[in-house]
Amino acid sequence: MKPLVGTVIIGIGNEFRRDDGAGWAVVALLRDRAARRPLPSGTVLAQCDADPGRLIGLWENTGLAVVVDACFPPSAHPGRTHRWCTASDGAPRRTAPAKHSTHGFGLTEAQRLADSLGRGPDRLVVYAVEGADRSLGTGLTPAVACAVPRLARRIAAEVERHHERTVCGLRAE
DSSP, X not given: OOOOOOEEEEEESOTTBGGGGHHHHHHHHHHHHHHXXXXXXXXXXXXXXXXXXXXXXXXXXXXXXXXXXXXXXXXXXXXXXXXXXXXXXXOBOOOOTTSSOSSSSOHHHHHHHHHHTTOOOSEEEEEEEEOSOOSSBSSOOHHHHHHHHHHHHHHHHHHXXXXXXXXXXXXXX
């Protein structure tokens, strides 16, 4: 197995399904930011449609994988964000499979498959943005569009903290 290095930030979604494009919008904003203020060396920005094989290929052998996606819970508060990460034993905190996702095969299942194949990231952090509209069309609803810049800043800061810890020889939390 190759050593775990670098960071990948993966925006999941579909820009033609309104708020389901939130993950892609965060990655696009981070790309714009990186042109002015680069993210730490070894950081890759990617967009994905949530296909498990593509997700695994993107995060394989990384020290940190940050995944950003929209979610659509029954009582949504559009624009509210959630963060979860792998537990101390490496397993994801349990959620119902694809319960609030627009994807049939959820992140939990993709991570379990990757881990069983020895192709998971060292650390996985998932950010979910509650959406209001996943109908056909482009453009985020106002509440979700307002959440995207804040979330991009939060992710950039987390990646920078992770990089500082690993460069200084400390294990990331």
